[in-house]
Structure formats: structure tokens, C-alpha cells
Amino acid sequence: MARLHEYQGKAALRDHGIEVPRSGVARSADEAASIAREMGGAVVVKIQAWTTGRAALGGVKMADTPAQARAHAGAMLGMRIGNFPVTELLIEEKLDIARELFVSLTIDDAARRPMVLLSLEGGTGIEDRAEAVHRLAVHVSTGIDRAALEAALAGSTIDEGRRGAVAEAIVKIVETAAAIEARSLEVNPLVITGDGRVMAADCRVTVDDYAVFRHPELGIEIARELDHPPTELERIAFRVEEADHRGTFYFARLPHSEDDPKLVGFHGAGGGGSMMSMDAVTNAGFTIANFTDTSGNPSSAKVYAAARIILSQPGLVGYFGSGSGVASQEQFWSAYGLAKAFFEVGLSIPAVIRLGGNSEDRAVEILNDACKELPAVVEGYRKDDTPQFCAERFRELVEASGDRLQGTTREVPAFVGKAGSLSVKIDRGTLWVDLDACDSGTTALVVRHSSGLLKDEGGKPAIALSDEELAGKDSELIACEVECRRVGKPVVFVDIPIEGLD
Amino acid sequence: MSILIDADTKVICQGITGSFGKVHTRGCCNYGTKMVGGVTPGKGGTKDENGLPIFDTVKQAVDATGADATMIFVPPTFASDAVLEAAEAGVKLVCCITEGVPVNDMIKARAVVDEMNGSREFTTGSRVVLLGPNCPGIITPGPKSGGGTSMADPYTSTGCKIGIMPGYIHTHADEAKCTTGKRVGIVSRSGTLTYEAVWQTSELGMAQSTCVGIGGDPVRGLGHIDCIRMFQDDPDTDGILMIGEIGGSEEEAAADFIKAHVTKPVAAFIAGRTAPPGKRMGHAGAIISAGAGGKPTGTADTKIEALRAAGANVAETPADMGRAMAAAFGL
Numbered sequence: 001m002a003r004l005h006e007y008q009g010k011a012a013l014r015d016h017g018i019e020v021p022r023s024g025v026a027r028s029a030d031e032a033a034s035i036a037r038e039m040g041g042a043v044v045v046k047i048q049a050w051t052t053g054r055a056a057l058g059g060v061k062m063a064d065t066p067a068q069a070r071a072h073a074g075a076m077l078g079m080r081i082g083n084f085p086v087t088e089l090l091i092e093e094k095l096d097i098a099r100e101l102f103v104s105l106t107i108d109d110a111a112r113r114p115m116v117l118l119s120l121e122g123g124t125g126i127e128d129r130a131e132a133v134h135r136l137a138v139h140v141s142t143g144i145d146r147a148a149l150e151a152a153l154a155g156s157t158i159d160e161g162r163r164g165a166v167a168e169a170i171v172k173i174v175e176t177a178a179a180i181e182a183r184s185l186e187v188n189p190l191v192i193t194g195d196g197r198v199m200a201a202d203c204r205v206t207v208d209d210y211a212v213f214r215h216p217e218l219g220i221e222i223a224r225e226l227d228h229p230p231t232e233l234e235r236i237a238f239r240v241e242e243a244d245h246r247g248t249f250y251f252a253r254l255p256h257s258e259d260d261p262k263l264v265g266f267h268g269a270g271g272g273g274s275m276m277s278m279d280a281v282t283n284a285g286f287t288i289a290n291f292t293d294t295s296g297n298p299s300s301a302k303v304y305a306a307a308r309i310i311l312s313q314p315g316l317v318g319y320f321g322s323g324s325g326v327a328s329q330e331q332f333w334s335a336y337g338l339a340k341a342f343f344e345v346g347l348s349i350p351a352v353i354r355l356g357g358n359s360e361d362r363a364v365e366i367l368n369d370a371c372k373e374l375p376a377v378v379e380g381y382r383k384d385d386t387p388q389f390c391a392e393r394f395r396e397l398v399e400a401s402g403d404r405l406q407g408t409t410r411e412v413p414a415f416v417g418k419a420g421s422l423s424v425k426i427d428r429g430t431l432w433v434d435l436d437a438c439d440s441g442t443t444a445l446v447v448r449h450s451s452g453l454l455k456d457e458g459g460k461p462a463i464a465l466s467d468e469e470l471a472g473k474d475s476e477l478i479a480c481e482v483e484c485r486r487v488g489k490p491v492v493f494v495d496i497p498i499e500g501l502d
Numbered sequence: 503m504s505i506l507i508d509a510d511t512k513v514i515c516q517g518i519t520g521s522f523g524k525v526h527t528r529g530c531c532n533y534g535t536k537m538v539g540g541v542t543p544g545k546g547g548t549k550d551e552n553g554l555p556i557f558d559t560v561k562q563a564v565d566a567t568g569a570d571a572t573m574i575f576v577p578p579t580f581a582s583d584a585v586l587e588a589a590e591a592g593v594k595l596v597c598c599i600t601e602g603v604p605v606n607d608m609i610k611a612r613a614v615v616d617e618m619n620g621s622r623e624f625t626t627g628s629r630v631v632l633l634g635p636n637c638p639g640i641i642t643p644g645p646k647s648g649g650g651t652s653m654a655d656p657y658t659s660t661g662c663k664i665g666i667m668p669g670y671i672h673t674h675a676d677e678a679k680c681t682t683g684k685r686v687g688i689v690s691r692s693g694t695l696t697y698e699a700v701w702q703t704s705e706l707g708m709a710q711s712t713c714v715g716i717g718g719d720p721v722r723g724l725g726h727i728d729c730i731r732m733f734q735d736d737p738d739t740d741g742i743l744m745i746g747e748i749g750g751s752e753e754e755a756a757a758d759f760i761k762a763h764v765t766k767p768v769a770a771f772i773a774g775r776t777a778p779p780g781k782r783m784g785h786a787g788a789i790i791s792a793g794a795g796g797k798p799t800g801t802a803d804t805k806i807e808a809l810r811a812a813g814a815n816v817a818e819t820p821a822d823m824g825r826a827m828a829a830a831f832g833l
Contacts, residue, residue: 107721110752112613214579269694271692273698276698278774279819280819328638
């Protein structure tokens, strides 16, 4: 689930009436010093990174003067927390804390509603003190159970005079979570200051990936639980996901080292089918660089884009594709997309693809045959070949290959962009046909494999539909390109550049 | 004879003129499902490519056709409204196939459905049963009696398929390929693994009574326990195969239920054993939480342990799901 930084979460809390410390976000040491100066007095400097235990990592420091703030900021901005390079710091007024409380809201799948965990006796080590934790359900129309909340407060050692303010803050935390559609919102600690104010001193927020589109105000770039700022590749993949809704495409980069000698690209199909295939290839000793799922009748163009994105990751020694054995989608569309991606990059590492499901025989034949001239061994398998079998076969091929990719780029044929070639706008790209290379036999071949989109006009291929109709097409034309290539007539090229890669 | 649906179930499709609604309405018609119409606001009074009448509202569709089930293929933002429209129109089984429905929408929709039923659980007596979202649907297979390529020549005349699963992989107990006489009820959070399990059980000579893909979202309709209870009570189900995933605590709760209430043989599989904590594996609900004190919750291992302790035969790998079921039967 998509994460917010502390400063973003606090802004949302503040917008919903919860008091938060005065603060500013610094992206340089100078900025940190000037924010501290404006603030006056002691400040806290905190790294903004998606991690826990920042204090122990040296990511939270007190500064009594702007110069100290500058020094801390200088040290922190060079830090790297796991996969997260620190680029932003929160400079916050230092609070006079009299008491710390713990408030955490999560969507509870068993209760089927938000559930608030509340510890009124301090947040540290809360997990070891289950008896001190209250669980309060949030009802969909009436909100948090006020009576239960008040009873919990009445049974606590919190000053009677402050209980009302604490209750109010908790109610507003719940309202904030609902407003931004949080999957979880933790305020730890919620503090009572020496002068009796109730404030959110820290917060961790995740937002429902499926609801991110309704909340542009949150500025979430990629609706995913990343432990690092989005990489360029993740941005590229997410743009493909967002642009093409025919079937699903899910790309998540998993933690790995590019030097891992067992690093492979993973391309699943179907949620559970992908997970079982991931299990199989991981158990065969491989590290998967990414978790990717294309399913729900994806277009050839989408499978093509997924394969290109997977193959652009440096360090891969193989490409493993496997999902359910009985995918309820026409698998030949996937085979066309994969074949196109593989020969565009001149694939040199082994690929094992389990294409079980509807039209699997046709899919396997297309993939194996279309890729036979490649330097790589590409093998398609069917539903009766288990993921374990495919993973074992994959292991043999990778061991025999010894090759390793440093990312890939595509090769575009010479007739693309040439005067005299047929060039027509299609969905997100352009169809190119090398008319000079089309004799009557080749023209007939192109037309036959074009699903009626092209026709023979004076012995050369021409478009059979209006420009507008063709502008929405892609998969049929990818099929046409692959079929022509299979018989040694590479006269068709579907140019669907991937923004950021090509 | 099965749970929730049978050959007499009359089905409509909400979103019948959309690209997915269209494809899968045809698929259900060709299987032999009694499709009786569809709903697309603004297109009422017209017919779809199969000649099915289209209505503006679910209420109109129910009044005109007597539909008792619906299959929903509307975009995620409209899905929870579509669910509630169907429930309020009196549809008994609401199957929401749509993926990507915000969890807050489902919390609200589920709360309304539960209120209508006066219960937080679904039983065969529920006024409305919700299935999904983000699921493949439900099928009660019938014996193959035709080609399955058109409405005029359906695959079977006594089955019912509501959803996107391939029909041909299923086996009915009357078919010759059901050599063991055993009828398995399948319940699964994963669509694709359901198909895999169906295929494997069929290959091993077993039939399926009903297969329910309950979907991969954290808040949804039918759960493992609802289905397991119905299968336990169904005289035509001989054993239960349950397929879970990482994330949440439903499989653990199901294990407790199995231990206390289930007398039929149970086999199980849990997907996502090698998933790293904190990473969503495609499905919105498939994520291992960091948990209190850094101890991850919702892992495959805790679920497998709970199910084994409840007496279920848990398959080590997905390729063993069918064999695990056969072994649970003592075959």
C-alpha cells in the first residue's frame, strides 16, 4: 500500500484539526538551518524515509541552534537507509512532552472495518504489553465507539482535565484516516505537552492503493508499498499500467543486488498463479528481480511492454514466465507479445514460459517457432508441465548459458521512418510496413495475418479500415508482425515506444 | 446437489455492454448458464449480441426476468454501488468480478449487506449472498452434452457458470472421467489456482460439486468459512479443497472452524511461501504484515501450521493440490 512521509501524514492530520508541531521540510543543510532559525529555539531534525526505528539509525537528532541543525542535516542528507537515499528532512519544533500515547488505526480484514489500537500508557514496547492495549472498532456510519473510548480514558491515569482533548484528537485521527482512505494510520506518539496540548508528534500512514486515484491531493506518484523512492523503471512501468486497462499489469521491483549470480526476471499470470510460480523459481535457487503479473486477458501490447520493462533490469541471467496452468485467457496473445519483445532485444539469456490455459498449444508453437533464430533458448510449456518442472528446466538452461544481461535496448528495423514505407497511427504507436520488400506473395502473407485490418491494394499492403478505426488497434498487428517474421519475411513492425525506455 | 447455484439459477450481467461483460456473458451462455439479461444504464430496451434483453436498472431486470443471480463487470469506482443496487433489487447471489475496488467502498457495501441479512456470516438462508470483488466467480459444473461454442450448442444443460473461469476443465460426477465417484467442493482466494486445482482433481478422476473463487481483497463477500460450512452441509459434496494465500487471518480462522465442525476430508494449499514481508503480491489482500514486535503475521507458514493442526492435508506445492485431496479421501 502506498506510503506517505511523516510530513505528508502530518499535513493531512493538521487539515483535519489535529494539532501537530510547527515544522518545515528541508532538502539542504542551509534550508535546515534557516527553518530552525525561523522556528526559534530547539528543533528536532528527522529523516523522511520509509523505514522504522529512525532514531536508532541516527535519523532523528535534537538541535539547540541553527548551526547544529545545519550540521545534523548535512550528515543525514548523505544517508542511505536500506534502499532509501535520504533527500528530505523534517525540521520540527522540539516539544515539551509530558506524556506519550499510542494510537493506530488499521483496516481489519476479520472485523471488516477499521480498528483502532490504543495504548494510553505510552507507546514504547507496546507489543509486549497486550493487556494495556484497547481495541476499538470503527463503525462505518457512526464512527468510533465513543462510549468505549471514554471508558478507556476513564480507566487511565491521564489527567481528567485532558481526557476530553485526547478523545477529540482520537476521533479526528479516525476521521483523517477515512478522509484519505488510509489502510493504516499510526500516531506514535500522540503526546500531551507540558502545557496541556494534545499533539501528533510522529505518524506513519499507508493509503489504499485502489483509492489513490481519488486522492490527487496526497501527491502519491505510484500506488505501491515501496521501501524506496520510485525508481525510473517503476515510473515507466506504472505509466504503462495506468495507460492500458486491458487486463492487469502489476510490476514491483523486489529487493535484490544486480550482482546476484542467480538474478532472474519474473513474469507471472494471475495473482495466485504468479505466487505459486514465484515460489517454484525461488525454490529452484533463483532470486527474482521483480514480481510482475499480466492477467485478465491482457493485450499483446501490454505483455510486450511488461517483457521489455522486465528485460531492461540489469544483471538478469534468465527470464521465467509462469502463472496458472489453466489461465482463462487466450494465451496466444501473450505469446505474440513475448516473442516480439524477445526478438526486438535479441534475447541472449534463457527464457522458460509456461503458457498453460486457453489455446496453449497455439501459444507454445508461436513462441517456440518465432524465437528459434534467437541466440537465447526460449521454451514454451503447457498446463501439464508443472511450475516445479519448468523451474528445474529453467535452472538447467541458465546453468548451460552463463550469459548475463546488462539491461537491453530494442532494435528497430531500417524501414521504420523510411520514405516509401507504409506508416499508420495505431494505439499508442505506429504500424510500419516495408512496401519495397513486398512482392505479391509477401503482400498476401501480410494481409492474411492482419485479422482483416490490412488489404491488398495494387499488390501492396494497405489499410482496410479508416484511420480512426486503426488508431485503436495493436494486438492484431503485433500478431501480424510475428507471423511474418516466423516465415522469414520481417516486413511489418509495430512501433510502440515505451516512454522512458525508447 | 451443489451450493449456491444450480442449473435453474437465472443470471443477469451488470455491465453487459462493456468489453469484459460482453466476452464473459457469451462465455457463460456457451457453457449453458441460464443467462436472462443484462443491465447497462441508458441502454435499456435494446438487446445484446446474444439476444439477451438489456435493462436500465437491476430492479427492472429482476422484475422482467426473475433473475436470482448477477455477475458484475463495472469499473471499480461503480462496483460497490452496483453490488448494493443488486442486493436492494432482491438478487440473491451477487458476484462482483471487478478488480481494484477501494476497500472503504467494500466496507460500506458489506455493512449494508450484513444488515440486510441480520448476520455477519453468509448461509444458504441468507437474503443476499455477496461473492467478490476481485474474484473469478462460481461454477457448479454439469456433464458435457454439447460443443460449448454457442448458445444453441451449450457445453452442458445442467450446469451453471457465473464468472470468468474456463468451463471445460471441470468434471461432473456423472461423467466417465470421474472414476473415483468423489465430488470436491473448492474454495479459493486465487482465481488461477482454482483452475489449477480443478484441472488436477479432474485429472485424478474426481468431480467438483461447486467451485467458489472468493477473491483476493481484504474486505469482500463470501469467506472461506462461509463456503466450508455450506460444503460440509451439502450432501453432494464429499470433500473440501481450500486454497489460501498469504495475508490476513482468514485461513487461521478457517482452521479453527474445520477442527470444530467439519467431518468431511479437507485438503489445502497456501500460496506465497517465498513472498518477502511488506510486499503486496498482486492481490490487495496478499501481503505479509510486519506485525507487532517485528514478528510477521499472515505468513504461509502460520496458516499451514494451523490447517495441519486442524487435520487438513496441506499440499507442499501447488502441483500436489489434487494429490493432497485424493490422499485426504484415502484414494
